[in-house]
Amino acid sequence: MAFHIPEDFYYTKDHEWAQVDENIVTVGITEFAQDQLGEVVYVDLPEEGQKVTQNQAFGVVESVKAVSDLYAPVSGTVIEVNSSLIDDPSSLNDDPNNNGWLVRIEMDTEKELANLMRAPEYKKLTQ
Amino acid sequence: MSESLKTPLYHEHVKLNARMVDFAGWNMPIQYTNLKDEHNATRNHVGLFDVSHMGEIRVKGPSAVASLQWLTTNDIEKLNDGQAQYGLLPNDHGGLVDDLFIYCLKKNEDYLVCVNASNKDKDFRWMSENNKYHADITDESALWGQIAIQGPKALELCDQVFNYPVSKMNRNEIIESEFQGFKIMIATTGYTGELGCEVFIAAPGTEKLWQALLKNPIKPIPVGLGARDILRTEMKYSLYGHEIDDTTNPYEAGLGWAIKPMAKEFMSKNTILSAKEKGLSRKLIGFKMKDRGIPRQSYQIKTSAGDVIGVVTSGTHSITLDEPIGIAYVTTPFSHEGAEIFVDIRGKLTKAVVVKTPFVQK
Numbered sequence A: 001m002a003f004h005i006p007e008d009f010y011y012t013k014d015h016e017w018a019q020v021d022e023n024i025v026t027v028g029i030t031e032f033a034q035d036q037l038g039e040v041v042y043v044d045l046p047e048e049g050q051k052v053t054q055n056q057a058f059g060v061v062e063s064v065k066a067v068s069d070l071y072a073p074v075s076g077t078v079i080e081v082n083s084s085l086i087d088d089p090s091s092l093n094d095d096p097n098n099n100g101w102l103v104r105i106e107m108d109t110e111k112e113l114a115n116l117m118r119a120p121e122y123k124k125l126t127q
Numbered sequence B: 001m002s003e004s005l006k007t008p009l010y011h012e013h014v015k016l017n018a019r020m021v022d023f024a025g026w027n028m029p030i031q032y033t034n035l036k037d038e039h040n041a042t043r044n045h046v047g048l049f050d051v052s053h054m055g056e057i058r059v060k061g062p063s064a065v066a067s068l069q070w071l072t073t074n075d076i077e078k079l080n081d082g083q084a085q086y087g088l089l090p091n092d093h094g095g096l097v098d099d100l101f102i103y104c105l106k107k108n109e110d111y112l113v114c115v116n117a118s119n120k121d122k123d124f125r126w127m128s129e130n131n132k133y134h135a136d137i138t139d140e141s142a143l144w145g146q147i148a149i150q151g152p153k154a155l156e157l158c159d160q161v162f163n164y165p166v167s168k169m170n171r172n173e174i175i176e177s178e179f180q181g182f183k184i185m186i187a188t189t190g191y192t193g194e195l196g197c198e199v200f201i202a203a204p205g206t207e208k209l210w211q212a213l214l215k216n217p218i219k220p221i222p223v224g225l226g227a228r229d230i231l232r233t234e235m236k237y238s239l240y241g242h243e244i245d246d247t248t249n250p251y252e253a254g255l256g257w258a259i260k261p262m263a264k265e266f267m268s269k270n271t272i273l274s275a276k277e278k279g280l281s282r283k284l285i286g287f288k289m290k291d292r293g294i295p296r297q298s299y300q301i302k303t304s305a306g307d308v309i310g311v312v313t314s315g316t317h318s319i320t321l322d323e324p325i326g327i328a329y330v331t332t333p334f335s336h337e338g339a340e341i342f343v344d345i346r347g348k349l350t351k352a353v354v355v356k357t358p359f360v361q362k
Helices: A033-035 A090-094 A109-116 A120-125 B010-015 B035-044 B064-070 B118-129 B154-162 B203-215 B225-234 B268-279
Strands: A016-021 A024-029 A040-044 A057-063 A069-073 A076-079 A105-106 B019-023 B027-032 B045-048 B055-060 B084-090 B096-106 B112-113 B134-141 B145-148 B174-179 B183-189 B194-200 B283-287 B300-302 B307-317 B323-331 B340-345 B348-355
Touching: A016 B154, A016 B194, A024 A033, A024 B225, A040 A090, A076 B348, A090 B323, A105 B145, B010 B027, B010 B194, B010 B203, B027 B064, B027 B225, B035 B045, B035 B225, B045 B203, B055 B064, B064 B112, B084 B118, B096 B118, B096 B174, B145 B154, B145 B203, B154 B174, B154 B194, B154 B203, B183 B203, B194 B203, B203 B323, B225 B307, B225 B323, B283 B340, B300 B323
Parallel strands: none
Antiparallel strands: A016 A024, A024 A105, A040 A057, A057 A069, A076 A105, B019 B027, B045 B145, B055 B112, B055 B134, B084 B096, B096 B112, B145 B194, B174 B183, B183 B194, B283 B323, B283 B348, B300 B307, B300 B340, B307 B323, B340 B348
């Protein structure tokens, strides 16, 4: 199965993606992660205003078969949560790269982006 | 993974692009396509399960009944030719070595015992060491492949493939037959709550049978271990290592119906009974969530005040009901239907309620 891995995203080794727009980072899970999990039926996300730390768990997605922690790609403050996923996570299953985004984080420092992977490197991880 | 055992259907699973995992030392398919489709195929049509990893222990000879009566909890005397029953294999301190199915092939002479893959070696050793009446006990696991065929269309499929009226058999029966020259035993048993059977086949014939089933116009769907676990959880069937283990009193687990203390003596009988007579301190219950969250094995059950009153043994998102369900041990005062309990999900007290089981009525 071929997964769409957008070139302009950053990636964690735990299969989150991060799209950076100035100091605002939108975070989601990759198509590969969604495929591995199977249908996500439950999402536990932080509140707006909550601080998150790079590589630390900030939430949980659960499929029928497994619980999986979500890891923050960057440190910062959660400024927006995709609350539609809480009642109905179907967009996370159907479109994890776009409508299935999880949170937006105001990042503390751009320097942390250097710890993330770019698309070609992440692609290797999924093969 | 490379050291895992492979069932006779390993190459079939690879051909079907199944996602393979290690389960109890076996390389097994966890899913072929996705859990939902595989689960729904079993509930609404027919699913095929490779259960060749299960253990088969043969107990034969004039003292077969006496030995099985001592080793297991159900009443073997009740079984006539071609009948099967669920039973338990107690250890010497009132817990369980395993749960099992006993098939009577010939009364007083020949019994097949089907056990969990994860416990097979332990069970065979235990049965051999405690073979009080010297029955002829052999481990035949390597000789048999096993395919479970489960779902509303399962018996129709079997009638066609086996050219035998399997649909006329009662539940919990077994017949010996042949498939393309391979010895088979068709048993109307299962682990899904659906109609169907489990077919033991001489190992070299397993692939041929699997292919013949898949080719049939009824079009059964291969189902992996992932959906199998959800199907059995929806029925609140016990799984060794979850609901039962070597410390479980079987009455606590709600398995008293498989214990026949009036009929006979058996291993640990007094220990098992005295716990019941003293009053059970905890019971196995089913629950549904009132607050959001999915219960998982080993999460603690608490009161609203946060006192620990139990533990989750199995939990999942039920595909049939499209809501989370759980099985747990809770202290007896919280075990009645309607009791309010709280599941500690990652530190959050999440409200749940004890419900009637099975979760899915069949």
